[in-house]
Amino acid sequence: MRNRVFIKNLxxxxxxxxxxxxxxxxxxxxxxxVFFDFRDMTGIVQCVVLPSHTEAIEKAKExxxxxxxxxxxxxxxxxxxxINPDVQNGDIELEVVSxxxxxxxxxLPFDMSLEGYNLELTTxxxxxxxxxxxxxxxxxxxxxxxxxxxxxxxxxxxxxFEFQAPAITxxxxxxxxxxxxxxxxxKKAYLTQSPQLYKQIVMSAFERCFSVNxxxxxxxxxxxxxxTEIVSLDAEMSFxxxxxxxxxxxxxxxxxxxxxxxxxxxxxxxxxxxxIPVMIEKTPTLSLREVQQRIFExxxxxxxxxxxxxxxxxRQICEIIKEETGSDFVFIYGYPxxxxxxxxxxxxxxxxxxxxMDLLCRGVEWLSGGRRISDYDQLMKHVExxxxxxxxxxxxxxxxxxxVPPEGGFAFGAERMTMQLLGLKNIxxxxxxxxxxxxxxxxxxSDGY
Amino acid sequence: MRNRVFIKNLxxxxxxxxxxxxxxxxxxxxxxxVFFDFRDMTGIVQCVVLPSHTEAIEKAKExxxxxxxxxxxxxxxxxxxxINPDVQNGDIELEVVSxxxxxxxxxLPFDMSLEGYNLELTTxxxxxxxxxxxxxxxxxxxxxxxxxxxxxxxxxxxxxFEFQAPAITxxxxxxxxxxxxxxxxxKKAYLTQSPQLYKQIVMSAFERCFSVNxxxxxxxxxxxxxxTEIVSLDAEMSFxxxxxxxxxxxxxxxxxxxxxxxxxxxxxxxxxxxxIPVMIEKTPTLSLREVQQRIFExxxxxxxxxxxxxxxxxRQICEIIKEETGSDFVFIYGYPxxxxxxxxxxxxxxxxxxxxMDLLCRGVEWLSGGRRISDYDQLMKHVExxxxxxxxxxxxxxxxxxxVPPEGGFAFGAERMTMQLLGLKNIxxxxxxxxxxxxxxxxxxSDGY
Numbered sequence: 001m002r003n004r005v006f007i008k009n010l011x012x013x014x015x016x017x018x019x020x021x022x023x024x025x026x027x028x029x030x031x032x033x034v035f036f037d038f039r040d041m042t043g044i045v046q047c048v049v050l051p052s053h054t055e056a057i058e059k060a061k062e063x064x065x066x067x068x069x070x071x072x073x074x075x076x077x078x079x080x081x082x083i084n085p086d087v088q089n090g091d092i093e094l095e096v097v098s099x100x101x102x103x104x105x106x107x108l109p110f111d112m113s114l115e116g117y118n119l120e121l122t123t124x125x126x127x128x129x130x131x132x133x134x135x136x137x138x139x140x141x142x143x144x145x146x147x148x149x150x151x152x153x154x155x156x157x158x159x160x161f162e163f164q165a166p167a168i169t170x171x172x173x174x175x176x177x178x179x180x181x182x183x184x185x186x187k188k189a190y191l192t193q194s195p196q197l198y199k200q201i202v203m204s205a206f207e208r209c210f211s212v213n214x215x216x217x218x219x220x221x222x223x224x225x226x227x228t229e230i231v232s233l234d235a236e237m238s239f240x241x242x243x244x245x246x247x248x249x250x251x252x253x254x255x256x257x258x259x260x261x262x263x264x265x266x267x268x269x270x271x272x273x274x275x276i277p278v279m280i281e282k283t284p285t286l287s288l289r290e291v292q293q294r295i296f297e298x299x300x301x302x303x304x305x306x307x308x309x310x311x312x313x314x315r316q317i318c319e320i321i322k323e324e325t326g327s328d329f330v331f332i333y334g335y336p337x338x339x340x341x342x343x344x345x346x347x348x349x350x351x352x353x354x355x356x357m358d359l360l361c362r363g364v365e366w367l368s369g370g371r372r373i374s375d376y377d378q379l380m381k382h383v384e385x386x387x388x389x390x391x392x393x394x395x396x397x398x399x400x401x402x403x404v405p406p407e408g409g410f411a412f413g414a415e416r417m418t419m420q421l422l423g424l425k426n427i428x429x430x431x432x433x434x435x436x437x438x439x440x441x442x443x444x445x446s447d448g449y
Numbered sequence: 450m451r452n453r454v455f456i457k458n459l460x461x462x463x464x465x466x467x468x469x470x471x472x473x474x475x476x477x478x479x480x481x482x483v484f485f486d487f488r489d490m491t492g493i494v495q496c497v498v499l500p501s502h503t504e505a506i507e508k509a510k511e512x513x514x515x516x517x518x519x520x521x522x523x524x525x526x527x528x529x530x531x532i533n534p535d536v537q538n539g540d541i542e543l544e545v546v547s548x549x550x551x552x553x554x555x556x557l558p559f560d561m562s563l564e565g566y567n568l569e570l571t572t573x574x575x576x577x578x579x580x581x582x583x584x585x586x587x588x589x590x591x592x593x594x595x596x597x598x599x600x601x602x603x604x605x606x607x608x609x610f611e612f613q614a615p616a617i618t619x620x621x622x623x624x625x626x627x628x629x630x631x632x633x634x635x636k637k638a639y640l641t642q643s644p645q646l647y648k649q650i651v652m653s654a655f656e657r658c659f660s661v662n663x664x665x666x667x668x669x670x671x672x673x674x675x676x677t678e679i680v681s682l683d684a685e686m687s688f689x690x691x692x693x694x695x696x697x698x699x700x701x702x703x704x705x706x707x708x709x710x711x712x713x714x715x716x717x718x719x720x721x722x723x724x725i726p727v728m729i730e731k732t733p734t735l736s737l738r739e740v741q742q743r744i745f746e747x748x749x750x751x752x753x754x755x756x757x758x759x760x761x762x763x764r765q766i767c768e769i770i771k772e773e774t775g776s777d778f779v780f781i782y783g784y785p786x787x788x789x790x791x792x793x794x795x796x797x798x799x800x801x802x803x804x805x806m807d808l809l810c811r812g813v814e815w816l817s818g819g820r821r822i823s824d825y826d827q828l829m830k831h832v833e834x835x836x837x838x839x840x841x842x843x844x845x846x847x848x849x850x851x852x853v854p855p856e857g858g859f860a861f862g863a864e865r866m867t868m869q870l871l872g873l874k875n876i877x878x879x880x881x882x883x884x885x886x887x888x889x890x891x892x893x894x895s896d897g898y
Contacts, residue, residue, distance in 0.1 A: 001688040001689065001690055001694075002690060004688065021688045021854065023852060040656065041608065041610075041655060041656040041657070066851040066852040067852050068852045068853065068854045102854050102855065103823060103824065103825075103852045103853055103854060104852065105850070105851040105852035106825075106850045106851060108851065127847065128650075128844055129650045129653065129654075129844050129845070129847040129848035130847055130848070130850075130851050132650065132651065132653075132654035132655075133653070133654040133851075138654065138655070141610075141612065142610075144613075145610065145611050145612075148611070148613075149611075159490065161490075161590075161591075161594065162594050162597070162598075163590065163594075163881055164593075164597075164680050164863070164880075164881060165882075166678060166882045166884060166889075167616060167640075167663050167665075167678060168629075168640075168665070168677065168678050168884050168889060169889065169890075170889040170890055170891055170893070180617075180631050180632065180633065181631070181632045182629050182630070182631050182632075182640065183629065183630045183631075183632075184629065184677075184889070184893075185667070185669060185886055187893055189889055191616075191617075191631065198882065201577075201578045201581065202581065202881070204578065204581075204582070205578075205581035205582040205587065206490060206581075206587070207489065207490040208490070213663075214616050214662075214663065216616075216617070218634070220634060228617065228633075229615060229616060229617050231613050239450040239453065239470045240450065241450055241451060245450075374552060375552065376552075376555075394891060395577055395578050395890050395891070396578070398576065398578040398579055399578035399579070401554070401555045401579075402515040402554040402555060402557065402579050402582075403472060403515040403516050403517045403552045403553065403554035404517065404552055405470065405517045405551050405552060406551065414613070431613075432612055432613060432651070433614075433615045433647065435615060435617050437634055440615075440617060440618065440619040440633070440638055441618075441619055441844050442619060442843065442844070444619070444633075444636055
């Protein structure tokens, strides 16, 4: 739209006539004058229509929330007594000269004002298209955009090559219990659960790679933490000296993301009442056995010898570390080798524990990764011990047949990080169009689709 | 890897000892000395092992292509007579002091040297993991990375919000002939064919949006132009004055991408023998009827009155425009309204033609888009005339119920653009892990997976 001025730039035009385009937020009639809040993608400004502008005031009396207008008006400083320092453009207003209605709107099904908005998640999802206009909802996805952008930016800075991981996969190597099946012409295919094997292939050719891609989980579970379609941020790097190189890269990636969100999404964090978790200079790292010992000492709860952490362990170790160091984050490494996938690297000094790791924050896992096996013979030995069919991962194995450096990588879900960073209660709030067992946009009927 | 120097930076270390890490390209024994070309992700350098380094030369005689090494050596200028100005680091070489083998490699199944590499596409795909190491293959995906990055960069510059479009969709509105079906718990879902309706929803809340996402096409077709899984680059913008605003944004997006590829991928274009197509200051725009008239005048081939262009038309109009203006690109707009999807905006002055458009380049379509219907009543009228079930696009329609500005958008496939830009013969060459009717990584057996 030619000559349009964005609302965030209005202060550069004080005393001048400008053209705005956007949506009506709220209208307030006050005697002969009409006030309305007007928004575009850059912000909000108060508009005032004086009775002297006869044509404009007639239109102004007609307009309602969500109507789309093109408005001409003069940018005025507000009188001292009307200044509101707590809102954007609280010291100016637009004196409307003319209004062009670009699109009317039906009456809203619920209150969309910043103060009045208060919907159950189900209603919110049932009205996703409309609700996306609300600043609180937009704030979530603006933060998510920064998370994904910052991941990409940090990877590129560190010479990682971005590739496009596939969504459709052939027979899965690890069995098909929680995999979605696709009718692929007259054959069967599956939706990928992880780009793990692909990123290891690409790493073997490009040294360092990453991808931002969809993964799919068919777990028949409807908790506040489950989605069937997830945005996965994946990285893989070679020529590492030890698994700690992978840990350090993961740590610096998260640190960079937090810093970017803090800088770029101040207003969004404010509107959501969120605070960035504390990452100290060097995030504490404990082995699984150390974690269990520390929990035993502190809480007298004996989980020593367990093969993995449970949610209670994760909460308690985070509590211990927070109290001791101030860090909201903690790395746990050294899980039982046989409990984890075949490609995870066993600690050469005690091969029954591996060099896989998790990064926890505020009691919840944020990121997983670790060193992988890069030696072909060792990999083939694991393939056999894990009782996998090498035919089904032929392409993956081929990469390792022809020389692969020591390597590792990590991955995390964009929705999970968005949720935890913002303190959201349900992961569905962190997915713009969440898919779960019972919903794909609409609630799924019992008749199926 | 600590202290590692990247090969592209070797010239900063002349006369000094450095540590390199990478892969052996080729080994050449010359009497008592051993030469080998050594590569990392930043380039190639020639290494020379002198007989005086007894331990190193012993190892050097053992190494083979694709072995992974850590090499210490002194960066020397080459003697004048050995300088090769045509290759990277042609004026230096590394005098090897020690070699550490990080990983051996099996013998290669075919010649992987730059000159010797010459595989059928099928063999190439059967050996994808290994072949990804070849500079010609890498060049393709480095260019593709730039295409996608530049799209994103240009969108962000122009205030487009990036969202994550979903892959799994409920019942499709337009029928399911060429859609992949997913077993979704006890129900059915589908893989998205296009984020079209989602991007229009997001536009209605964020004004301008884009997405980089997978789309899926179940066409039972196995041509050189068909993939079942495609990376789609999608944009949608509101507050347009006319469809030409969308056209101009599409043109400038492509122009930006071409410029970025030209600047950032010089060496890749060279290795692939590709030339960037010419985009003149203002790409010519013709209506479908003008295109048909021009073809008739020039080639005496009468396609006037046809409802769409065919491949021959596309070649011929590109030829005409190239000859006349020097432009490799041409926009065509104004297709018969009833032949296109329900959301495309009919020209108000002759509603039987729409304001949809295509951008052709060198005889092939690169991009599609146009203005969309933003008025709810007009949209509902189309929904009815196109005999669509409004229940199945409820969320989409809801967006338009509550005030949407005049708007439009465009989309293009990353693989298609990569293929055309680089003059590749088969779209499978432009997809790292191409999926088609007969292949998902491996060739699909008749027994199915």
